[in-house]
Amino acid sequence: MLTDASKRTETWVKVLDQSKCIGCHACTTACKSENEVPLGVTRTYVKAVDVGVFPHVRRNFQVTRCNQCDNPPCVAACPTGAMYQRPDGIVDFDKSICIGCKACMAACPYDAIFINPDDHSAEKCNFCAHRLEVGLEPACVVVCPTEAILIGRLDDPSSPVTKIIHRQSVAVRSPDKGTRPKVYYKGAHQATLDPIAATRPGGDTFMWSEIQRGPNTTVSGHPAEFHDSNLSAEAKLAYDVAHSAPWGWKVSLYTWTKGISAGAYLVPILLVLLHRLPWSSPVVRFVGPITSLVFLGITGVLLIIDLKHPERFHLIFLKGRIQSWLVRGAWGLMLFGGVVTLDLVAAIFHARTLEELLAIPGIPLACLAALYTAFLFAQAKARDLWQNPLLPPHLVVQALLVGAAITLFGVAAANPLHVAYLDRIVSALAVINLAMVIGEATITHPTAKAHLASYEMTRGRFRWFFLVGILLNLLAIATPVVGMDLGVAALLCILPLEHAFVQAGQAVPLA
Ligand code: SF4
Numbered sequence: 001m002l003t004d005a006s007k008r009t010e011t012w013v014k015v016l017d018q019s020k021c022i023g024c025h026a027c028t029t030a031c032k033s034e035n036e037v038p039l040g041v042t043r044t045y046v047k048a049v050d051v052g053v054f055p056h057v058r059r060n061f062q063v064t065r066c067n068q069c070d071n072p073p074c075v076a077a078c079p080t081g082a083m084y085q086r087p088d089g090i091v092d093f094d095k096s097i098c099i100g101c102k103a104c105m106a107a108c109p110y111d112a113i114f115i116n117p118d119d120h121s122a123e124k125c126n127f128c129a130h131r132l133e134v135g136l137e138p139a140c141v142v143v144c145p146t147e148a149i150l151i152g153r154l155d156d157p158s159s160p161v162t163k164i165i166h167r168q169s170v171a172v173r174s175p176d177k178g179t180r181p182k183v184y185y186k187g188a189h190q191a192t193l194d195p196i197a198a199t200r201p202g203g204d205t206f207m208w209s210e211i212q213r214g215p216n217t218t219v220s221g222h223p224a225e226f227h228d229s230n231l232s233a234e235a236k237l238a239y240d241v242a243h244s245a246p247w248g249w250k251v252s253l254y255t256w257t258k259g260i261s262a263g264a265y266l267v268p269i270l271l272v273l274l275h276r277l278p279w280s281s282p283v284v285r286f287v288g289p290i291t292s293l294v295f296l297g298i299t300g301v302l303l304i305i306d307l308k309h310p311e312r313f314h315l316i317f318l319k320g321r322i323q324s325w326l327v328r329g330a331w332g333l334m335l336f337g338g339v340v341t342l343d344l345v346a347a348i349f350h351a352r353t354l355e356e357l358l359a360i361p362g363i364p365l366a367c368l369a370a371l372y373t374a375f376l377f378a379q380a381k382a383r384d385l386w387q388n389p390l391l392p393p394h395l396v397v398q399a400l401l402v403g404a405a406i407t408l409f410g411v412a413a414a415n416p417l418h419v420a421y422l423d424r425i426v427s428a429l430a431v432i433n434l435a436m437v438i439g440e441a442t443i444t445h446p447t448a449k450a451h452l453a454s455y456e457m458t459r460g461r462f463r464w465f466f467l468v469g470i471l472l473n474l475l476a477i478a479t480p481v482v483g484m485d486l487g488v489a490a491l492l493c494i495l496p497l498e499h500a501f502v503q504a505g506q507a508v509p510l511a
Pocket residue numbers: 065066067068069072073074075091107108109110111112113124179
């Protein structure tokens with residue numbers, strides 16, 4: 001739950017004085033000990049960036065952790081309230097109701113949250129709230145040998161942190177995100193604050209470690225071959241920890257199966273309304289609803305098995321916070337599934353009037369099922385590529401395209417005479433989809449992070465998925481010329497394109 005900032009009696013803030021930090025990592029170690037943080041993950045760590053050209057080079061540090069945002073996107077995105085804001089402004093977590101959906105990780109613009117590998121729940125720095133409650137300073141503050149980490153209350157004018165924040169030059173990370181961080185940096189170099197300003201080191205090595213690479217990892221800095229006028233050629237990342245992309249292939253696959261579910265129901269009904277198919281067609285009565293339910297079921301399974309706590313899935317409904325698009329989407333999919341099930345029952349019992357009436361809630365619910373992911377992605381404030389106002393209509397076009405392909409095969413089996421216009425519909429939708437994909441990839445991106453994400457999608461790590469998707473999309477356009485078999489290309493092209501989009505959005509470092 002978000003706390004009204006105007007009603008707070010106290011607000012804890014921190015100052016990280018990078019002009020004093022010697023990069024000793026004592027804070028990292030003390031935090032691990034205090035909070036029993038397992039190996040391989042950290043609540044706080046010290047990033048290092050070398051700036052300059054030999055012999056005039058200086059190593060700069062950034063103590064990296066949760067920024068205790070006054071307007072925390074992680075809290076807004078959490079479906080169960082497991083990530084919440086206390087009355088004193090501290091953003092804390094309740095592991096007992098975390099379902100492990102990683103929506104908070106996708107939303108945090110500072111990559112401050114991780115899933116604890118031991119208990120599978122989300123975790124991060126909480127200013128050592130348990131120590132503050134008994135009058136003790138956080139473990140990192142106590143252990144820092146140079147007093148580079150300071151904590152205090154913003155409502156206390158005598159506090160050293162208040163004096164520094166009000167009288168000296170301080171900076172926060174990614175102020176453009178509107179999160180109002182309560183962790184202030186003093187004397188930090190911009191090459192450390194901006195996660196893509198520095199170049200990633202060649203040879204995959206940091207100071208004392210190898211860079212961890214893999215399908216779900218993201219390394220800070222930018223790839224050497226990526227050129228952007230805002231990036232510094234004289235800053236090189238010297239040390240960072242492994243960062244993970246929260247949403248993997250199951251999320252890409254679920255966006256595809258969900259699109260098929262929505263489209264398989266929607267397209268036949270729309271064709272009836274356009275007088276292209278009769279209500280009595282088996283495609284409208286059986287093929288559409290059955291395909292829709294099968295893929296909705298697959299979508300549900302994918303959503304549940306992607307949770308780190310699948311056994312707590314019911315908390316989305318029992319504890320669901322309606323501002324989370326994960327909750328809204330879950331309810332929308334459930335209602336959509338209910339309407340399609342009723343529609344199928346009505347078809348089995350020849351209740352034509354009921355079938356027709358069910359289209360009234362069915363059409364908007366199918367559209368909601370197709371497009372709500374755009375709002376779920378937009379709630380992931382950290383991912384600039386996903387903040388695209390064209391995404392909702394694009395997801396509807398994708399659902400219509402795969403739905404038209406399914407309908408094409410259904411009609412070919414049941415009403416072969418109608419194939420002639422359906423393959424042209426598939427082709428037209430494939431043209432629209434291609435135009436939207438190319439438009440999204442080539443527009444002038446509003447931020448350097450969106451630019452880097454687009455680069456990773458089209459020319460970087462995920463280019464092969466993108467290119468295969470484009471190729472299948474081109475084949476789908478040729479359906480009326482080559483034959484309805486190319487409808488398979490229309491059905492499949494969305495999957496690699498979605499995977500490239502979902503993964504590239506998370507391939508940009510945030511810390
Ligand atoms: S830094 Fe991230 S985890 Fe911390 S409060 Fe802000 S959004 Fe939440």
